[in-house]
Structures are given as structure tokens and as C-alpha cells.
Amino acid sequence: MIDKNSPLPIYHQLEEVIKNAIQTQRLLPGEMIPSEREYTEKYEISRMTVRQAVTNLVNEGYLYRKRGVGTFVAHQKIEQPLKGLTSFSEDMQSRGHEPSTRVIRLSEVHADRDLAAKLEVEAGTPILELKRVRLADQLPMAYETVYLSKALSRGLTEEMALTSIYGYVEKTFGLKIQYGRQSIEASIAQKIEAEMLGVAVGDPVLRIERISRLDTNKPFEVAHSVYRADRYKLTIEMERSS
Ligand code: 16G
Incomplete structure (x- = not known):
């Protein structure tokens, strides 16, 4: 699902993967998303890349962070x-x-x-x-x-x-x-x-x-x-x- 030869940056591709999981309800509102480590291992990408994708999705309102706990799927407004x-x-x-x-x-x-x-x-x-x-x-x-x-x-x-x-x-x-x-x-x-x-x-x-x-x-x-x-x-x- 992540194509390292694609001209699309990897963080952007990961954003799409996470958004898709939200849209198809594989990740539900209020649910904690997998950890940075799980994403890095699953897609063989760097932590920095995962962090970038997650930060973008937090800024766009798809996800929210609870300090010291994890990152969660936001509820629909x-x-x-x-x-x-x-x-x-x-x-x-x-x-x-x-x-x-x-x-x-x-x-x-x-x-x-x-x-x-x-x-x-x-x-x-x-x-x-x-x-x-x-x-x-x-x-x-x-x-x-x-x-x-x-x-x-x-x-x-x-x-x-x-x-x-x-x-x-x-x-x-x-x-x-x-x-x-x-x-x-x-x-x-x-x-x-x-x-x-x-x-x-x-x-x-x-x-x-x-x-x-x-x-x-x-x-x-x-x-x-x-x-x-x-x-x-x-x-x-x-x-x-x-
Ligand atoms: C809304 C109104 C507020 C009003 C209230 C009455 C906005 C920004 N404000 O909250 O002006 O006083 O409704 O609500 O929408 P109520 O009849 O349920 O008490």
C-alpha cells in the first residue's frame, strides 16, 4: 500500500492509508491508532515519516493526541x-x-x-x-x-x-x-x-x-x-x- 518508488512523499501515502482506515471504519472515532513503532515496522519506514503523517492528520482534525496516552481518531464534527x-x-x-x-x-x-x-x-x-x-x-x-x-x-x-x-x-x-x-x-x-x-x-x-x-x-x-x-x-x- 506504500510505494517507495512513487513520486508522492511517503508521509503523504501513509496519511492516505490512515484516512482510508478511518473512512472504511477500520479505525473508529475515539479509537487509538497503532503506535509509531507499529507503523514503522509494518511499512518499513522511518519514525520521522510516521510522525510527519500523524502530525498532518492531527492538524487537519482527523486525529487528536492525548498527552502521554496516544493518538486517537477524532469524532465527526x-x-x-x-x-x-x-x-x-x-x-x-x-x-x-x-x-x-x-x-x-x-x-x-x-x-x-x-x-x-x-x-x-x-x-x-x-x-x-x-x-x-x-x-x-x-x-x-x-x-x-x-x-x-x-x-x-x-x-x-x-x-x-x-x-x-x-x-x-x-x-x-x-x-x-x-x-x-x-x-x-x-x-x-x-x-x-x-x-x-x-x-x-x-x-x-x-x-x-x-x-x-x-x-x-x-x-x-x-x-x-x-x-x-x-x-x-x-x-x-x-x-x-x-
Ligand atoms: C444558542 C445561541 C444563544 C442562545 C441559546 C439558547 C449561538 C451561538 N447562540 O446557543 O444565543 O441563548 O442558543 O439556547 O447559537 P436554549 O434555548 O437551548 O437555551
């Missing part, structure tokens, strides 16, 4: 279409994953100038700050801090925050969430985020800010979400205008 204003619970359910939530803190804070401008309230207005870890099939996906205008979140308890906030706003108050504006940035996990998401400090994340409005055009939330970049990818459908 959850794909999130950038279309429609949906909640985390809806996003996960529609992709066949079970959403769950760990509430880290629900507290009252005073809106600083930036939040006040975004929520269209006076600076210093009391607002709710809700910090949650969002999980899919028990695996941490995102760490979210949501700021909610108090008028629209009266009576919100930590217990309620274990389920859907969008559901709560819509069902409890009979309000309609209508419009959202979102930005997405590549970033790296800071200390607390890494702890909450179960990754290392400096691992890649997607930093998303969303401002959502009701059908009255009143903003009701500013959400700062940090998604694990190894578990989540965003897709967009595009049409070329004529």
Missing part, C-alpha cells in the same frame, strides 16, 4: 447550518444529538456601556447574566454567557436555565423571538473556557456573539458563546446572484 434563528437545544435535537446543560451561574449584574448599547438599555441597568456549559450527548460543546434584559427574564431560575432559554422566553411570556445578528471569530481557549470545555488552554475555539431581538425589534439577549472547534463546524449555503 457536528455541522450547524448558518440559517434561521435557532437555539442550542433545537440545533442539537435537529441533528439527532441529546442536548443538556450545566448551569455555572445565574446572577444579576449591571450593564456596562457596551452591553447597555447592545440591549438598548441605560448603562448601569440591572440585567441577568447566565453562564452555562452546553453539552451534546454528554460531551461539552460550548460555554455560553448570555445577558438577558431583566424585564424579559423575570422569574428565571437556575432550574429553568437547565433547559431552553428560548423556550422559556417564548412559552412563559408568549413573546416571539424574531431576529438575530451573529459574528463568528476564530480564537483560542482561555483558562476558564478550557476548564469548562475540557480542552487545553490555547486549543482552537469559535467565538460567537449573537444579539437576538423580539418581533417588536427589542433586543432581549446578548450571547457570548465559545464553541470547541474540534467538535463543531458551521456550514452555509450560497446562491450566486445573477
Whole structure:
């Protein structure tokens, strides 16, 4: 399977061998791949070559390393279409994953100038700050801090925050969430985020800010979400205008 006379570099050929084993499910997500030594012996190639191939596949997201343990096959990322204003619970359910939530803190804070401008309230207005870890099939996906205008979140308890906030706003108050504006940035996990998401400090994340409005055009939330970049990818459908 590895042709030493081929013009294709050997590390690249080994990458293809490993990718093929993943695609044909001879190596399953979460499974440890054979050791460097096994590959060097099986294909009579150098350790350096094996290391190069594995590093490339780690960088491309096919594999991940656990320090001191080994290298494993990565899980398929959850794909999130950038279309429609949906909640985390809806996003996960529609992709066949079970959403769950760990509430880290629900507290009252005073809106600083930036939040006040975004929520269209006076600076210093009391607002709710809700910090949650969002999980899919028990695996941490995102760490979210949501700021909610108090008028629209009266009576919100930590217990309620274990389920859907969008559901709560819509069902409890009979309000309609209508419009959202979102930005997405590549970033790296800071200390607390890494702890909450179960990754290392400096691992890649997607930093998303969303401002959502009701059908009255009143903003009701500013959400700062940090998604694990190894578990989540965003897709967009595009049409070329004529
Ligand atoms: C999503 C939203 C967040 C919203 C939450 C409500 C992103 C980046 N953010 O996580 O703004 O507060 O859904 O989810 O998608 P819930 O209704 O399940 O609590």
C-alpha cells in the first residue's frame, strides 16, 4: 500500500492509508491508532515519516493526541447550518444529538456601556447574566454567557436555565423571538473556557456573539458563546446572484 518508488512523499501515502482506515471504519472515532513503532515496522519506514503523517492528520482534525496516552481518531464534527434563528437545544435535537446543560451561574449584574448599547438599555441597568456549559450527548460543546434584559427574564431560575432559554422566553411570556445578528471569530481557549470545555488552554475555539431581538425589534439577549472547534463546524449555503 506504500510505494517507495512513487513520486508522492511517503508521509503523504501513509496519511492516505490512515484516512482510508478511518473512512472504511477500520479505525473508529475515539479509537487509538497503532503506535509509531507499529507503523514503522509494518511499512518499513522511518519514525520521522510516521510522525510527519500523524502530525498532518492531527492538524487537519482527523486525529487528536492525548498527552502521554496516544493518538486517537477524532469524532465527526457536528455541522450547524448558518440559517434561521435557532437555539442550542433545537440545533442539537435537529441533528439527532441529546442536548443538556450545566448551569455555572445565574446572577444579576449591571450593564456596562457596551452591553447597555447592545440591549438598548441605560448603562448601569440591572440585567441577568447566565453562564452555562452546553453539552451534546454528554460531551461539552460550548460555554455560553448570555445577558438577558431583566424585564424579559423575570422569574428565571437556575432550574429553568437547565433547559431552553428560548423556550422559556417564548412559552412563559408568549413573546416571539424574531431576529438575530451573529459574528463568528476564530480564537483560542482561555483558562476558564478550557476548564469548562475540557480542552487545553490555547486549543482552537469559535467565538460567537449573537444579539437576538423580539418581533417588536427589542433586543432581549446578548450571547457570548465559545464553541470547541474540534467538535463543531458551521456550514452555509450560497446562491450566486445573477
Ligand atoms: C444558542 C445561541 C444563544 C442562545 C441559546 C439558547 C449561538 C451561538 N447562540 O446557543 O444565543 O441563548 O442558543 O439556547 O447559537 P436554549 O434555548 O437551548 O437555551
